[in-house]
Amino acid sequence: MTYLSATNSAKIELHLHLEGGAPPAFIRGLAQEKQVDIGGIFDTHGNYKYTDFWDFLRVYEAATQVLQTPQDFHRLTLAVLEESAKSGVIYTEAFLSPDFCGGRDVGAWREYLHAIREAADIAEKIMGITLRGIVTPIRHFGPDKARETAICAAETAGDWIVGLGIGGDEKSGHLSDFAWSFDCAREAGLRLTAHAGEWGGPDSVRSAIQDLKVERIGHGVRAIEDLALVDEIAEKGVVLEVCPGSNVALGLYPSIRKHPINELYKRGVRITVSTDDPPFFHTTMQKEYAALHDAFDWDEAFFDQLAKASLDAAFCDADTKARLHKTLEQAHA
Template sequence: MTINALPKVELHLHLEGAAPPGFIRGLAKEKHMDIAGIFDERGHYAYKDFWHFLKVYEAATETLKTPMDYHRLTLAVLEESAASGVIYSETFLSPDFCGGRDLGAWREYVHAIREAADQAQRDMGITLRGIVTVIRHFGPDKARETARCAVETAGDFITGFGMAGDELAGKPKHFAYAFDMAREAGLRLTAHAGEWGGPQSIRDALADLKVERIGHGVRAIEDLALVDELAEKGVVLEVCPGSNIALGVFPAWRKHPIAELFRREVKVTVSTDDPPFFHTTMANEYDRLAEAFEWDDGVFRKIARTSLDAAFCDEDTRAQILKRLEAADA
């Protein structure tokens, strides 16, 4: 079996950030909205740096006005993922974008997204779970409202809670109350850190938010004592190499630390983050990693198992996905 044909497990995917540009342009046209400024002459998303990327991302979400828009978005995103061989995916969902953190509206959005996920599972063979996500630069007060939405919809589809956005805004401890709420409701926890913040941002997320996974986490490589600690404690990193390179965190694939982290026995996984923004897919991530580090299918099979072990899903779902991974190993 070729590397591209391997079944894949993705843990770090922003639903709005995975929207194909053509899909967003189509919605804007339907709604008579002018968002031409967020695209380049080829029709791709256009941004100058990470902070401009956040603004473009939020401008694109302005086209997503209703639960049905999110139903259509979910199907479009899962179709792209399934085409890359993804059989299980977790996506970040933000009540900020889905009903402005109003609980009643949020329930309607979750229902629409879940209906689309169920349809995709039947038609495309891909399973989706949702991670409710705080937008860090919106502040801790709004994070508490987001946590309430998460708590009230926690279950077999909404299984996790996390934090994304501008990593340099505020401190993890400011968001501890929201994470405590989510933990008490049985949600599994992750947080973006170690992408724009250095190693200390990872330490802070682990200590103050008590997360079991770290989104990105790649700048741990600057502190080998932290790397050893991550390996020893089994903290899982949701690594998005193509995203890191596109945004300039690292200059090239061969300069990316994922291979060194893997060698040092840190539990690394591979994801795409916001794939159309970074001109990538899961298949592309696998191809580029194989080329850069001469990884064979054995490495990717191990990463897929690590990803599944770390997935925020129930044990029945994990067992079903494991059967599909094992069938590919046979």
């Protein structure tokens, strides 16, 4: 059984934060079970409540306080993947933070990772969605903690943990401060991405490419403010993990029509589409596709090619890609 019947096309998502995908009802329920006071992070309708990006980070971290055990993350993984599968997602790469999974202790991290993988296996069998993990230091926690996170990533690198990224406050420190962590991950065979070009501007994108030597950029949309950089990204084949709904919800752009994703694509940049932290931004992959269709007249054929290109940019192994390409062909036929 799959959830493909819920949408017109099969989708590939490369930029999803696991904790950020937690439905508000899931977090509220877990807080009640554990009798944890997570403060006033919900509005009167029960949705997450924040004022700007930095307040969003505060609310995000408050919500993670109820995720205290491997079993909590097992339940979280099932809840998040169920929502993704309903939008026709057949493959997703989720950012996982050892900061929230055992405090960056490698032994504890392995226990959390085992629970997440168990849930992912269940979801794949029941919902037809495949999950892979990208370990993600939190930038505003600092370079020293990022090193510990990178060691967790290196110790569990393989066919399931496929990459290293970095998230958090783009205005905290410099990406070059995290070069050791990315070198460590690269030596362990992990692929590399980094959040940049959202709040840090074009220079942060250039730094991610030059200082961390990443092949993908999370967001990266403000590269459009420097057309020479856009040309460089296109020439090097750097992939942008674009999250239009997230950018609009956080006030980076006033609407999808004003979002630069279409212009970036027309200038030869390899783009993908993702939801980032979907319940926080009242979005799904289905809604992202619908909004992009309305804004730019992207049609079914375009979205079919987008899914294939996104899968080509995924960090999973060749056998997994081959299997998923067959699924895309069948779904889009």
